[in-house]
Each structure stands twice: as C-alpha cells, then as structure tokens.
Amino acid sequence: MDISKKPKFKSDEVKRKEPKSKKLKRMDILRFITAGSVDDGKSTLIGRLLYDSKSILVDQMETLAGQSKNVEHADIDLALLTDGLRAEREQGITIDIAYKYFSTPKRKFIIADAPGHVQYTRNMVTGASTANLIVILIDARLGVIEQTRRHSIIASLLRIPHVVVAVNKMDLVEFSQDVYSNILIEYSKLAESLGLPDVKFIPISALKGDNVVDQSTNISWYEGPTLLSYLEEIDVESDINLEIPRFAVQYVIRPQTEELHDYRGYAGEIVSGVYSKGDKVNVLPQGISATIKSIFLGEQQVEEAFAPQSVTIELNEDIDISRGDVIVGAGNPPLVDNEFDVLLCWMDTKPLIAGNKYLLQHNSKVVRSVVREVEYKLDVNSLEKAFNPEQVQLNEIVRAKIKTQTPLVFDDYKKLRANGGVILIDETSNVTVGACMIEG
Amino acid sequence: MSKYQLNHLQQLEAEGIHIMREVAGQFERPALLFSGGKDSITLVHLARKAFAPGKIPFPLVHIDTGHNFPEALSYRDELAEKIGAKLIVRNVGDTIREKKLTEPKGKFASRNALQSYTLLDTIAEFEFDACIGGARRDEEKARAKERIFSVRDEFGTWDPKRQRPELWNIYNGKISKGENVRVFPISNWTELDVWHYIQSEKIELPSIYFAHEREVLEHQGQLLAVSDFIRIEEGDNISKRQVRYRTVGDMTCTAAVESTASTLEDVIREITATRISERGETRIDDRISEAAMEDRKKNGYF
Ligand SMILES: Nc1nc2c(ncn2[C@@H]2O[C@H](COP(=O)(O)OP(=O)(O)O)[C@@H](O)[C@H]2O)c(=O)[nH]1
Numbered sequence: 001m002d003i004s005k006k007p008k009f010k011s012d013e014v015k016r017k018e019p020k021s022k023k024l025k026r027m028d029i030l031r032f033i034t035a036g037s038v039d040d041g042k043s044t045l046i047g048r049l050l051y052d053s054k055s056i057l058v059d060q061m062e063t064l065a066g067q068s069k070n071v072e073h074a075d076i077d078l079a080l081l082t083d084g085l086r087a088e089r090e091q092g093i094t095i096d097i098a099y100k101y102f103s104t105p106k107r108k109f110i111i112a113d114a115p116g117h118v119q120y121t122r123n124m125v126t127g128a129s130t131a132n133l134i135v136i137l138i139d140a141r142l143g144v145i146e147q148t149r150r151h152s153i154i155a156s157l158l159r160i161p162h163v164v165v166a167v168n169k170m171d172l173v174e175f176s177q178d179v180y181s182n183i184l185i186e187y188s189k190l191a192e193s194l195g196l197p198d199v200k201f202i203p204i205s206a207l208k209g210d211n212v213v214d215q216s217t218n219i220s221w222y223e224g225p226t227l228l229s230y231l232e233e234i235d236v237e238s239d240i241n242l243e244i245p246r247f248a249v250q251y252v253i254r255p256q257t258e259e260l261h262d263y264r265g266y267a268g269e270i271v272s273g274v275y276s277k278g279d280k281v282n283v284l285p286q287g288i289s290a291t292i293k294s295i296f297l298g299e300q301q302v303e304e305a306f307a308p309q310s311v312t313i314e315l316n317e318d319i320d321i322s323r324g325d326v327i328v329g330a331g332n333p334p335l336v337d338n339e340f341d342v343l344l345c346w347m348d349t350k351p352l353i354a355g356n357k358y359l360l361q362h363n364s365k366v367v368r369s370v371v372r373e374v375e376y377k378l379d380v381n382s383l384e385k386a387f388n389p390e391q392v393q394l395n396e397i398v399r400a401k402i403k404t405q406t407p408l409v410f411d412d413y414k415k416l417r418a419n420g421g422v423i424l425i426d427e428t429s430n431v432t433v434g435a436c437m438i439e440g
Numbered sequence: 441m442s443k444y445q446l447n448h449l450q451q452l453e454a455e456g457i458h459i460m461r462e463v464a465g466q467f468e469r470p471a472l473l474f475s476g477g478k479d480s481i482t483l484v485h486l487a488r489k490a491f492a493p494g495k496i497p498f499p500l501v502h503i504d505t506g507h508n509f510p511e512a513l514s515y516r517d518e519l520a521e522k523i524g525a526k527l528i529v530r531n532v533g534d535t536i537r538e539k540k541l542t543e544p545k546g547k548f549a550s551r552n553a554l555q556s557y558t559l560l561d562t563i564a565e566f567e568f569d570a571c572i573g574g575a576r577r578d579e580e581k582a583r584a585k586e587r588i589f590s591v592r593d594e595f596g597t598w599d600p601k602r603q604r605p606e607l608w609n610i611y612n613g614k615i616s617k618g619e620n621v622r623v624f625p626i627s628n629w630t631e632l633d634v635w636h637y638i639q640s641e642k643i644e645l646p647s648i649y650f651a652h653e654r655e656v657l658e659h660q661g662q663l664l665a666v667s668d669f670i671r672i673e674e675g676d677n678i679s680k681r682q683v684r685y686r687t688v689g690d691m692t693c694t695a696a697v698e699s700t701a702s703t704l705e706d707v708i709r710e711i712t713a714t715r716i717s718e719r720g721e722t723r724i725d726d727r728i729s730e731a732a733m734e735d736r737k738k739n740g741y742f
Pocket of ligand 1: 036037038039040041042043044045168169170171172204205206207208
C-alpha cells in the first residue's frame with residue numbers, strides 16, 4: 001500500500017463528512033472486542049477499519065511509514081497501528097489491552113484490542129466485560145481451532161450480546177464459498193452448544209480490504225453487509241435493560257448552604273431500568289420504601305431518567321442512605337444475600353487460595369468477603385469441569401462460593417449483566433485479582 | 441427507536457459523571473488538574489454536573505509553568521470565581537528556584553518537562569490521593585493502554601506492565617500510603633467528541649481558541665506566538681497573522697494554526713477537514729521522538 005494514495009472509497013467522501021448537529025442526535029456508541037489467535041489478522045483488520053474509515057491522520061501515517069521502513073517493509077504495515085507501547089514493540093508482542101477509537105456518521109466505535117495469545121484470558125475477559133459485540137477472527141485456511149472455541153466460550157460466559165465471525169484471509173483460499181460454508185456450519189454448532197444469541201458470519205480479507213469497509217468484488221457469492229456496515233447497523237439499544245430499575249448510590253450531595261439547607265440528593269448511576277418522579281421505590285439493603293421527589297440531570301430537572309444516565313435522585317422520605325446502597329423499582333426485586341455462587345476468572349500471578357479474604361467491589365459498594373470454596377475449574381477450551389481443584393492460577397476460570405461481611409444487592413449476571421459483575425481486590429497489594437459473574 | 445436512547449455525547453457524559461462521583465466517593469483528598477485547556481474545561485463542566493446543586497467537592501489545581509497564555513490564566517481565575525471552586529496554583533518557577541533546577545535552554549526553552557517536579561511536590565504538599573486529568577486515549581499510542589484509574593507510586597511513575605485490569609464500570613481506587621491515582625474521566629472521548637460536547641453544552645472557552653490577530657514567528661512550518669519566553673534572533677520570520685489555537689499549553693511549545701474560524705462551528709468544521717492529529721499540529725516537543733510521551737508519563741508528568 002502506498003501512503004500517498006488516498007484511502008479507498010472516494011465516492012463515500014461526501015457521506016463520510018461529519019454529520020450536522022441535527023443528525024448527531026442519532027449517533028451512538030458501539031463497543032466491541034476483537035479476538036483471534038496470533039496471526040489470524042486481528043491487527044491488520046483493526047488497522048484496515050481505522051485506515052479505510054479515515055481515522056488515521058497524516059502525521060500518524062508518517063510515523064507509521066517511518067516505522068515500517070525501520071524494519072525494511074516497503075508497504076505500510078497496518079498491524080503497526082494497533083501496536084502500542086515501546087516495551088511491547090521491543091518484545092514484538094502485544095501484552096495488554098488497548099483501546100482504539102473511530103467513528104462514522106452513524107456511530108462512534110470503541111475497540112478493546114486484547115491480544116490473542118494463549119495465556120491472556122485475563123485481558124480478553126477485561127475487554128469483553130464492556131463489549132456489546134465480539135468480532136471473532138478465523139483464518140479461512142485453518143477453520144475453527146482451539147482458540148476459536150476459547151474465545152467463544154469467554155464471550156458466552158461474559159454474555160457479550162452479539163457475535164460476528166469474520167472468516168479472514170479469504171484471498172488465500174481463492175475466495176472459496178465451500179471453505180466459508182464449512183466454517184459456517186462448524187461454528188454454528190459451537191454457537192448453538194454455547195447458546196450464543198446473535199451470530200453473524202462475514203467472509204473478509206483484512207489485508208486486501210474485501211468486505212471490511214468496501215463490498216468485495218471477489219466474493220460475489222456473499223450477499224450480506226460488509227463488516228463495517230454491519231457494525232454500523234446492528235441494534236445495540238436493546239442491550240441495555242430498561243425493564244428492571246436499579247440505581248446505585250455513589251455519593252450523597254449535601255450542600256448545607258442557606259437556601260439548600262435540608263437538601264439531600266443521591267448521586268448515582270442508573271444501572272438499568274427507568275425512573276420517574278413519583279415512583280415508589282425500595283432502598284436496599286435497608287428494605288425501606290420511599291417515593292421519588294425529584295430527578296436531576298446536572299442542574300436540569302427531568303420527569304424521568306433511564307440507564308445508563310448519571311443522575312441525582314431526591315426522595316420524599318428522610319432515610320439514612322449512603323454510598324453503596326441501592327434504590328430499586330417496585331417490581332422485579334433483586335437478590336439480597338451475603339452468600340452466593342460466582343464464576344470467577346482469576347487475574348493475579350499469585351494463586352487463588354480458598355479461605356482467603358478479599359475486598360469485593362460491586363458497582364459502588366465495597367465489602368469484605370471470603371472465597372469459601374472452589375467447586376470446580378472450567379476448561380475454557382472444552383467447558384469440562386475439574387472438581388475440587390488444588391490450586392487456581394492466573395487466567396483460570398472457576399466456580400466458587402463467596403460469602404460477604406454484609407449483604408449485597410445484586411442480580412444474576414445472566415439476567416442482568418449490569419448488576420451481576422463484581423471484582424475481587426487483594427487487601428494487601430490492592431490489586432484487582434478476580435472478576436466474578438454472580439450466578440443467582 | 442425508543443425515547444430512552446442516548447446519543448454518543450450523552451453516553452460519554454454519563455460515563456464521565458459516573459467517574460467523577462467515584463472519585464469523590466472513593467478518595468479522601470482528590471483534586472482536579474486544571475490547565476485552562478478545553479479538556480480540563482470539559483472536566484470542570486462534568487464535575488459541576490456531577491455534584492449539582494452542590495459545589496465541586498475538590499479543588500482545582502493548576503501547575504503554572506509561568507509560560508501560559510494570559511488569556512488562559514484570566515479564564516481560569518474567572519471560572520473558579522464563578523463556580524465557587526477552590527483554586528490552588530503552584531508555580532514551576534518557584535520549584536526551579538527552590539530546588540535549584542536547571543532552566544532549559546534554547547530558542548523555545550520549554551518548562552514542560554519540569555512541570556512534573558512541581559506537580560509531585562503539590563501532590564505531597566496537599567496529600568492528594570487522586571488527581572483528575574483530561575488525558576484522552578486517542579491522543580497518543582501510549583495512552584491507548586492506560587486505565588481510567590491509573591495508579592502512581594510516590595515518584596509519579598506509571599508502570600504500563602503492572603496495570604490493574606479494569607472491568608465493567610467498576611474502578612478499583614485502593615492504594616497504599618505514598619501512592620496516588622490519576623483519573624481520566626474523558627479517556628474514551630476523541631478530540632472531536634470534546635469539541636462537539638463543548639458545542640452542544642454551550643461551554644465558554646478562552647478566546648485564544650478562536651481566530652485572532654497575533655504576532656507569530658514561523659519556525660519549521662509552525663507558528664509560535666512572539667512572547668518574552670522565546671528567543672527572537674536576527675533573520676527570524678515574524679509576521680502578524682490570523683490564528684487560533686487547537687490546544688492550550690505553554691507559549692513556548694504550543695503552535696497556532698492559521699485560521700479565520702471565529703465561532704465554534706467554524707472551528708469544528710476546520711478541524712474535521714484537517715487530517716493532522718491534534719498533537720502533530722500543535723505540540724512541538726512531541727516531534728522529538730515517538731516515545732516522548734511515554735517517557736514523560738513514566739516520569740510522572742501525567
Ligand atoms: N493474505 C492475507 N494475509 C493476511 C490477511 N490478514 C492478515 N494477513 C497477514 O497475516 C499476518 C498476521 O497478521 P496480523 O494482523 O499481524 O495478525 P494478529 O496476530 O492477529 O494481529 C500478517 O503478515 C498479515 O499481513 C488477509 O486477509 N489475507
């Protein structure tokens with residue numbers, strides 16, 4: 001590729017201009033993660049998306065060209081775009097998760113780029129925790145491999161709502177429909193066994209650009225959307241739960257000035273659901289009912305507010321509420337308990353030891369906890385369970401029983417992703433050592 | 441399409457406010473690092489929204505190199521006054537004198553690198569446990585990997601290899617004595633997001649962001665404001681031009697762009713059309729090496 005050459009799709013230039021502020025209203029955010037094993041073309045694909053959507057700027061391009069020359073590449077290496085820190089460049093591998101941004105008039109995209117290396121379950125789990133969608137790369141020559149299974153299993157455990165299977169390097173299999181169809185059939189079986197809800201297949205060549213941003217002329221048998229247009233169009237609005245009202249109190253606003261003498265506002269995040277002025281609500285874990293007096297978004301009073309807005313709620317009743325408490329809607333009660341089961345991904349180099357105490361953080365609540373018992377270890381390549389494991393190491397996923405010092409207000413992660421995830425913190429090192437999905 | 445839908449700016453705002461409140465909820469002595477630039481102005485706006493009708497429950501801290509644009513300084517003072525925020529200013533010049541540091545030399549001698557000394561001293565002086573900053577992950581490659589809650593040791597060092605995993609929207613702000621956390625609420629914003637947000641929220645900016653006439657020195661294709669802080673030599677190409685600034689840093693190292701954009705809309709239109717990144721266009725010290733930012737971050741600059 002020659003950098004003096006303009007990015008592709010000149011005809012799209014008009015379309016790709018910044019939207020007018022009128023149109024801006026409809027632009028939203030899609031967060032996705034890319035997964036593939038080493039050399040499947042993940043970096044090339046991300047580079048291609050950034051390059052073809054013109055998110056790479058001239059000076060960054062010059063730096064790139066400079067770097068490519070260093071290693072005597074005549075062309076720009078698209079993969080270099082996603083390769084971050086110098087420490088990693090020196091080692092020639094990506095060691096941690098990096099975030100990339102690009103946008104089209106329809107959407108802003110946030111890519112969590114997690115390395116594909118075998119050991120890095122931890123990074124993938126991290127990236128997956130906030131993703132609406134996962135792009136799973138499959139090398140068309142290799143088909144569904146162990147890593148594909150692993151990434152799909154993690155996607156299902158973390159409940160990523162949407163999956164795109166990008167069958168890459170189609171140019172190396174002569175754009176063969178048979179190759180693609182066989183992969184589709186094999187992956188569909190896997191998806192079904194894992195219960196992945198929404199899977200889309202797209203044949204691409206990240207290197208040549210086929211079906212990434214531009215429709216491929218080489219793959220005429222494929223009639224679906226390109227990867228980018230699929231990412232632009234997919235509905236992620238419904239990923240947010242608007243049925244089950246949960247509000248986590250982060251901070252109590254008490255100005256204690258003359259005119260706001262008795263004011264007490266509960267500042268927090270609407271984790272899920274909709275709240276309206278006048279709603280009957282429950283304050284948990286206290287178990288006190290109350291009614292909403294007002295809802296403020298900054299300085300502006302609103303009649304109703306919804307997830308994921310950050311608002312301030314005033315109640316009619318005078319109740320002692322502090323950070324970590326939860327205000328829930330009348331129906332659909334959450335679970336309030338100090339003992340529960342979790343699926344736990346261990347993220348520390350020191351092993352997990354059953355019986356050890358950890359700080360547990362759930363939304364704005366931090367409590368002391370103990371991992372009482374490790375029931376089984378889950379093989380992330382096969383979903384096989386190994387009961388009563390001796391030790392739990394970095395990057396392993398287990399099912400465990402946790403007990404907290406005071407009750408937690410939570411939901412089953414499968415039912416309500418936004419209120420079912422917690423982290424464990426080592427009290428002596430302060431490091432985040434575990435990510436848990438609560439099984440209610 | 442349901443009425444319960446947020447556009448991208450509203451989503452980013454909700455996230456930013458959430459982070460501000462986590463800081464207030466988790467730390468005892470937080471501070472907001474304020475530079476007078478558009479990113480930190482955006483932070484102040486988010487903080488106001490986070491704690492309304494109350495005041496922002498932490499001070500604004502400015503590390504003043506002494507080379508700032510006067511317009512940015514008066515904006516800073518007026519803003520702090522208007523919103524009733526506590527403003528703490530510490531001067532790099534004082535640090536240089538007290539610690540007998542060596543003033544950088546050269547035509548565009550920049551005190552940028554020395555800021556970290558003053559910042560670390562200020563953190564120690566007030567025992568700040570969290571400092572909110574306006575860095576964005578899109579600014580530079582090294583930043584793309586940084587967490588929203590980023591732990592620093594007492595030397596301000598950021599260790600890219602020992603970062604805590606950050607899951608869902610749960611932020612672990614636990615630290616030991618001597619450590620502190622840098623918090624970046626607008627990590628997920630791009631430069632254009634910031635400009636669009638400023639536009640949609642009608643946030644006032646210092647006048648230097650808009651086209652004005654200024655005496656500038658043209659140096660290797662970049663325009664530097666003529667001021668007492670740069671060395672003017674014979675043969676320098678000095679002229680009056682219509683310019684504006686895209687970022688606001690020190691007068692010694694922030695380049696202006698020629699422009700006639702006098703409104704926010706014009707500015708956004710021009711920026712959208714430019715295919716040069718913010719850093720490439722306006723920060724001359726970044727040109728030195730690609731790893732410049734990484735080195736500076738490791739040294740505790742941000
Ligand atoms: N022929 C062909 N090569 C590709 C394609 N995508 C990636 N590659 C090459 O595969 C190699 C690995 O790609 P890279 O993006 O670094 O893989 P990663 O390890 O998954 O990030 C590089 O040499 C790429 O040029 C493709 O669609 N077709």
